[in-house]
Amino acid sequence: MSDHGHHNEGHHGHDDHGHHEHHETFISKYIFSQDHKIIAKQFLITAIIMAVIGMGMSLIFRLQLAWPGEKFAFSNFFLGDKWAPDGVLDPNMYLALVTIHGTIIVFFVLTGGLSGTFSNLLIPYQLGARDMASGFLNMISYWLFFLSSCIMIASCFVETGPASAGWTVYPPLSAIQKAIPGSGLGMTLWLVSMAIFIASSLLGSLNYIVTVFNLRTKGMTMTRMPLTIWCFLITAVLGVLSFPVLLSCCLLLIFDRSFGTAFYLSDIFFSGVPLEATGGSPLLFEHLFWFLGHPEVYIILLPALGLISEVISTNSRKPIFGYRAMIVSILAIAFLSFIVWGHHMFMTGMNPFLGTVFTFTTLLIAIPSAIKVFNYLATIWKGNLRLSPAMMFALGMVSLFISGGLTGLILGDSALDINIHDTYFVVGHFHIVMGAGAIFGMFAGVYHWFPRMYGRMMMPKLGFLHFWMTIVGVYGVFFPMHFLGLAGVPRRYFSNEEYVLFQDVQPINIIITCFAIMAAIGQFVFIFNFFYSIFKGRKSNQNPWGSNTLEWTAPIERIHGNWPNAIPEVHRWPYDYSKPGHDTDFVPQSVPLKEGESDGH
Amino acid sequence: MALLIFLTVVLVVVAVAKIMRSHELSTKLDGDQADFISLSEIKTQGFLYALFGAILFILIIVQMCVWGKYILPSSASVHGDEIDNLFDVTMYLILFTFFVTHIVMFGFIYKYYQKKDQKAYWFPHNNKLEMAWTIIPAIVLLSLITYGLSTWQSVMYQDSTKDSVKLELVAEQFKWTVRYPGKDRVLGKVNFSAITGTNGIGIMTSAAVDSSLVDTRKQIAALEITVKELDSLVNIGGWSGKADDLDDAEDNLSAFKANERRLIRFQEEHKKDAAYYKGGEDDVVVRDTLYLARDRMAEFTFRSKDVLHSAYFPHFRAQMNCVPGQKTYFTFTPKYTTEEMKEVAASEGKKFVMYELVCNKICGASHYKMRFPIVVLTQKDFDARIATYKVFGDELTGK
Ligand code: HEM
Numbered sequence A: 001m002s003d004h005g006h007h008n009e010g011h012h013g014h015d016d017h018g019h020h021e022h023h024e025t026f027i028s029k030y031i032f033s034q035d036h037k038i039i040a041k042q043f044l045i046t047a048i049i050m051a052v053i054g055m056g057m058s059l060i061f062r063l064q065l066a067w068p069g070e071k072f073a074f075s076n077f078f079l080g081d082k083w084a085p086d087g088v089l090d091p092n093m094y095l096a097l098v099t100i101h102g103t104i105i106v107f108f109v110l111t112g113g114l115s116g117t118f119s120n121l122l123i124p125y126q127l128g129a130r131d132m133a134s135g136f137l138n139m140i141s142y143w144l145f146f147l148s149s150c151i152m153i154a155s156c157f158v159e160t161g162p163a164s165a166g167w168t169v170y171p172p173l174s175a176i177q178k179a180i181p182g183s184g185l186g187m188t189l190w191l192v193s194m195a196i197f198i199a200s201s202l203l204g205s206l207n208y209i210v211t212v213f214n215l216r217t218k219g220m221t222m223t224r225m226p227l228t229i230w231c232f233l234i235t236a237v238l239g240v241l242s243f244p245v246l247l248s249c250c251l252l253l254i255f256d257r258s259f260g261t262a263f264y265l266s267d268i269f270f271s272g273v274p275l276e277a278t279g280g281s282p283l284l285f286e287h288l289f290w291f292l293g294h295p296e297v298y299i300i301l302l303p304a305l306g307l308i309s310e311v312i313s314t315n316s317r318k319p320i321f322g323y324r325a326m327i328v329s330i331l332a333i334a335f336l337s338f339i340v341w342g343h344h345m346f347m348t349g350m351n352p353f354l355g356t357v358f359t360f361t362t363l364l365i366a367i368p369s370a371i372k373v374f375n376y377l378a379t380i381w382k383g384n385l386r387l388s389p390a391m392m393f394a395l396g397m398v399s400l401f402i403s404g405g406l407t408g409l410i411l412g413d414s415a416l417d418i419n420i421h422d423t424y425f426v427v428g429h430f431h432i433v434m435g436a437g438a439i440f441g442m443f444a445g446v447y448h449w450f451p452r453m454y455g456r457m458m459m460p461k462l463g464f465l466h467f468w469m470t471i472v473g474v475y476g477v478f479f480p481m482h483f484l485g486l487a488g489v490p491r492r493y494f495s496n497e498e499y500v501l502f503q504d505v506q507p508i509n510i511i512i513t514c515f516a517i518m519a520a521i522g523q524f525v526f527i528f529n530f531f532y533s534i535f536k537g538r539k540s541n542q543n544p545w546g547s548n549t550l551e552w553t554a555p556i557e558r559i560h561g562n563w564p565n566a567i568p569e570v571h572r573w574p575y576d577y578s579k580p581g582h583d584t585d586f587v588p589q590s591v592p593l594k595e596g597e598s599d600g601h
Numbered sequence B: 001m002a003l004l005i006f007l008t009v010v011l012v013v014v015a016v017a018k019i020m021r022s023h024e025l026s027t028k029l030d031g032d033q034a035d036f037i038s039l040s041e042i043k044t045q046g047f048l049y050a051l052f053g054a055i056l057f058i059l060i061i062v063q064m065c066v067w068g069k070y071i072l073p074s075s076a077s078v079h080g081d082e083i084d085n086l087f088d089v090t091m092y093l094i095l096f097t098f099f100v101t102h103i104v105m106f107g108f109i110y111k112y113y114q115k116k117d118q119k120a121y122w123f124p125h126n127n128k129l130e131m132a133w134t135i136i137p138a139i140v141l142l143s144l145i146t147y148g149l150s151t152w153q154s155v156m157y158q159d160s161t162k163d164s165v166k167l168e169l170v171a172e173q174f175k176w177t178v179r180y181p182g183k184d185r186v187l188g189k190v191n192f193s194a195i196t197g198t199n200g201i202g203i204m205t206s207a208a209v210d211s212s213l214v215d216t217r218k219q220i221a222a223l224e225i226t227v228k229e230l231d232s233l234v235n236i237g238g239w240s241g242k243a244d245d246l247d248d249a250e251d252n253l254s255a256f257k258a259n260e261r262r263l264i265r266f267q268e269e270h271k272k273d274a275a276y277y278k279g280g281e282d283d284v285v286v287r288d289t290l291y292l293a294r295d296r297m298a299e300f301t302f303r304s305k306d307v308l309h310s311a312y313f314p315h316f317r318a319q320m321n322c323v324p325g326q327k328t329y330f331t332f333t334p335k336y337t338t339e340e341m342k343e344v345a346a347s348e349g350k351k352f353v354m355y356e357l358v359c360n361k362i363c364g365a366s367h368y369k370m371r372f373p374i375v376v377l378t379q380k381d382f383d384a385r386i387a388t389y390k391v392f393g394d395e396l397t398g399k
């Protein structure tokens, strides 16, 4: 195997097809590129780096949780003598790590990274468009994302430490600079980084929406769009409607911190001083935050569900079951996700009547979620399941979505939430459904579309190894957390030893940490496989999975404009797998209907 | 531990190396156009998936048996039983759904993994099925909502009983303070302006307001001197190193001045209506333990002095955030004294040493240490216990 990596990236596009005359320098091609495919890869690689950082942080605090007070050279190596003297983690740094871990995974990996990679890669390809509506804004979107990532990382190196008020940064803890060291410069940088991140996300989302509405190829009606595109579209709409609210939420916090306003502060007596700020309310912050915060969890989840819809259908060699029901469910979830945010606030002192309303809406959201699960199960029924690594992860995500969604029924019921709010039960719930669930969707996407991105295959056997280490790790880490939660153990505790109540639960914490270490090691299998395969992977053919969607009708080589000649025209929906009356078990969307054949779904 | 990690890493590296070898061999053999994943590999994976499912189920059941004893013992409050029932019903439903859907999923994976002559069945949709699995979850969920909300209603809107105790719990970094109403059974007025060293939670009696005003004026005087000194340092020497200190001092000065204005206003109100501020005189402030009386409704008011905290009473199925600038409420009735609870827990095979109050909202570096012991006594013991504390009016004047 010769070194083909470079070929795929560029030359072919020019030499063979002469489609694009203007000359590309290295910088315009790989750095300030406006090509959606390159931008997708930039997002992916940035997200992988951020994910490794986020995961490393979690290992450090997991060590502390399992063996509190023990000395770990590992912690000392990364944090130095100030934050981990002798390798014993400092309680302030514990909170800082938990905060930055959450922020990085939620926003930088699963929002920026996931949507950024796959919306960019697939929206133009699957719609038969030559690129995004605005390549320039798309490029800006990536570079703002990059900048905000850098600021977030830089905030870890300031003297007083990074933001430490939890990823939800509730004031007054985050507003009073001396309440915790991390609420000094670290918090300022956190807010600046998030503001830039939001700008990036908005530019990206607007671009996705405009592209979907305007740049569909001939014949690509809305109901012939793959579910991936539907999910990306709705995700972008959610983002555009909710991220601005987070921006104002953060701006008001900046005002409270730096300019003496009192949006979130009132009647505070801090370190001997009755603060001047009166008239504000922390509840205002919580409402604003969760008005974004809940849609945010679907901003994370929907793209992942979109990816696995495609992966499951293709690899089952069967149409996705209930295409229209899936679309309606996505729309219902999106709509409901705007009116459930109060379920994060049952215990905040909000009027209990609001608790009633939010319980009602929250539990309703389980209906469309259940429909989706049943539809996935119906899709694999009587299929011919090609258990590729992507398919393994996609099925794993279905399992995680079931497990985590079901515990949501407990949390969403206000009466039950009284006793488990802010315990490890919540941590177990959202890591399974959102953390691991979306990561599984992302892995499924990477394994599936790797050949589309790099013209090569990832090694399946390593993929399987990675899958098994990950799913065993995920269930081993997050399932036992439910027991901790039911024992009353609160989240964001540096150690449980202060309480008589939690004296005996330590074995659970040790087991969790062991699984976490194993899962982390497993991720290096993926990273090795990923980077090795970029350069040395087995070359793929144009349509390695036998898929129907348009991205596989474009040549392997990366060219500007995606298709050398005319863009393909669409004649059917994307799920004609194993359709009776055809010789092959797939019929690409660009194949005209046979005489008398109905566009059947 | 390090050894274990080392072994895992070695194992994984060996596995990766082996896989790479076989991968390269197979690449050479198959040529480029062959299937990328062989049927025999798929068979192995299908089998592994089913095996994983079986092991997952077994381990879940094992966990429930082994760790079940860590789950909190049955409720120590009256309303908690309703919550526990709702929890059990929901949990059975969830476990049932979990097992059924997973058995179906693992079963399908095992049954339908790719085989040589297997054909997938064309089945794009089916209205009847889709209706069924829309309507059935809808009915189940609507009943769950109804049940859940009726429980919520009865927990959150408990009517005061004749003999209920109204008490207040105040949180601050990183400790708790309880206040009982004293003989008059009303909690006196509070305001953060009245907080001083001896009046940690800002009870507003006439004497307390006066003494806070004295304190505030002392602070103002001291701060004015500090500001002047720093001002000259910063301005004359151009010594910017002190600029932050100056900012802080100025902020504090204006904060205390605002406090002074508020206190003066309170003083004037006092003069008009002295009775209004009497309630606090006989309040009892307790700083080491939360005492509760069995079978007597405790109507809590929560406050916070600085950041958000959450008062979490795991054994009583009760929780409420403590919010600066706002009062929040929760009511429950303890059912067992601490001693009785030991027996209840023991009869369920669970360990119980004492009731504890847990801070459950991230509030700073020592959040994890912000615990408070709770003791539930019989009515008689409770009264005797509270009687050992001074009332606030006396405490303040040092009587
Ligand atoms: C399906 C995807 C879901 C995602 C991605 C998700 C995500 C999350 C996240 C991130 C949190 C933690 C917030 C925090 O406390 O910091 C959370 C909590 C919660 N989730 Fe979910 N969830 C999902 C499904 C559900 C479902 C189906 C329900 C209810 C039917 C639900 C109900 C809740 C509730 C009530 C909380 C708040 C619990 C508490 O703070 O005490 N979730 N979820």
Ligand SMILES: [Cu+2]
Pocket (backbone or CB within 6 Å): A293, A294, A297, A340, A341, A343, A344
């Ligand atoms: Cu939510």
Ligand SMILES: [Cu+2]
Pocket (backbone or CB within 6 Å): B171, B172, B173, B174, B308, B309, B310, B359, B360, B361, B362, B363, B367, B370
């Ligand atoms: Cu606290």
